[in-house]
Amino acid sequence: PKQVLIDVDTGVDDALALAFAVLHPDINLRAVTCVAGNASLEDVYRNTRAVLALAGGSDVPVARGASRPLISPPRNAAHVHGHNGLAGLELEVPDDGNADIHAVDLMCQQILASPTPVTLIALAPLTNVALLVRMYPEVAAKLERIVFMGGSASVGNATPVAEFNTWADPEAAAIVLDAGVPTTMYGLDVFYSVAVDDAQVGRLEASSRPAARLCASLFRYLARKDSEQKRIPENRIAALGDAGVLCAIVDPAGLTVQRFPVSVCIDGSRSRGQTLVDRRNHRGESELNGASLGRPVDVALDVDGDRYASLFCDVIGGEARG
Ligand code: BDR
Numbered sequence: 602p603k604q605v606l607i608d609v610d611t612g613v614d615d616a617l618a619l620a621f622a623v624l625h626p627d628i629n630l631r632a633v634t635c636v637a638g639n640a641s642l643e644d645v646y647r648n649t650r651a652v653l654a655l656a657g658g659s660d661v662p663v664a665r666g667a668s669r670p671l672i673s674p675p676r677n678a679a680h681v682h683g684h685n686g687l688a689g690l691e692l693e694v695p696d697d698g699n700a701d702i703h704a705v706d707l708m709c710q711q712i713l714a715s716p717t718p719v720t721l722i723a724l725a726p727l728t729n730v731a732l733l734v735r736m737y738p739e740v741a742a743k744l745e746r747i748v749f750m751g752g753s754a755s756v757g758n759a760t761p762v763a764e765f766n767t768w769a770d771p772e773a774a775a776i777v778l779d780a781g782v783p784t785t786m787y788g789l790d791v792f793y794s795v796a797v798d799d800a801q802v803g804r805l806e807a808s809s810r811p812a813a814r815l816c817a818s819l820f821r822y823l824a825r826k827d828s829e830q831k832r833i834p835e836n837r838i839a840a841l842g843d844a845g846v847l848c849a850i851v852d853p854a855g856l857t858v859q860r861f862p863v864s865v866c867i868d869g870s871r872s873r874g875q876t877l878v879d880r881r882n883h884r885g886e887s888e889l890n891g892a893s894l895g896r897p898v899d900v901a902l903d904v905d906g907d908r909y910a911s912l913f914c915d916v917i918g919g920e921a922r923g
């Protein structure tokens with residue numbers, strides 16, 4: 602199995618991703634780290650442990666990291682994820698086993714102890730990951746890849762041009778792109794294209810698995826949100842969001858990526874948090890005069906949404922073939 606770490610701000614769609622990671626036989630989820638983003642750090646920590654326990658992953662170590670972005674003020678997305686970050690659902694929360702270790706130390710330990718290079722999946726503002734590569738630069742060589750949900754080569758969501766995770770902590774995103782680790786950007790160009798239909802959610806609702814019923818309630822919650830409906834394909838009711846990244850990890854053939862230089866706008870203007878994806882096939886006057894092009898990033902440009910939605914429902918519903 603793939604050795605995987607996930608950094609989350611759980612978060613309705615982070616919860617979907619966690620359930621999938623626990624239930625997929627080809628993923629060894631070594632640890633989950635929490636960061637403030639969709640909700641406060643304490644809410645994220647509580648939601649994450651509750652979701653892992655419900656999906657059968659109560660043995661996965663979980664730790665708290667940054668409670669706010671490096672420089673930007675703290676923000677949240679309660680209008681999307683509910684007052685507690687998890688659609689207002691009150692789940693049973695297991696005992697707190699790892700309260701003392703910081704997220705950055707847990708990530709470092711797990712990366713160094715892994716038998717094979719680790720894939721680090723970031724589904725939240727990149728604050729924890731930036732601190733990791735700054736505090737422990739030696740981990741870069743032991744990472745197979747960083748795959749982050751964030752950014753966009755086209756439009757944004759938090760602002761006209763910036764996606765929420767890169768907008769919430771642009772400096773962290775810039776540090777992570779600069780870390781010298783092979784990086785994939787799973788951004789808004791594909792994020793809303795992977796979505797379930799009503800029949801798929803109905804099958805999850807009818808499942809005997811608690812994790813399937815949880816995912817069904819989260820999808821129904823998203824389906825009630827107008828702003829979400831406007832972004833997904835017709836005849837679908839809710840996007841997998843962050844969980845699409847996990848589908849891409851186990852089934853990379855469903856994702857089309859292309860390598861481009863990418864940089865993050867960190868100045869104070871209205872473009873703050875935008876990922877500038879350089880899709881030109883030539884150098885322009887600014888580079889000819891010494892400007893940097895940005896870092897090479899594999900940018901997800903297209904996705905087979907039906908394939909990933911079916912994969913997700915099969916794994917969560919218990920019909921995966923492994
Ligand atoms: C991202 O922001 C959060 O609302 C989601 O969990 C996802 O990680 C989408 O912009």
Ligand code: CA
Nearest residue numbers: 612615724725
């Ligand atoms: Ca998230």
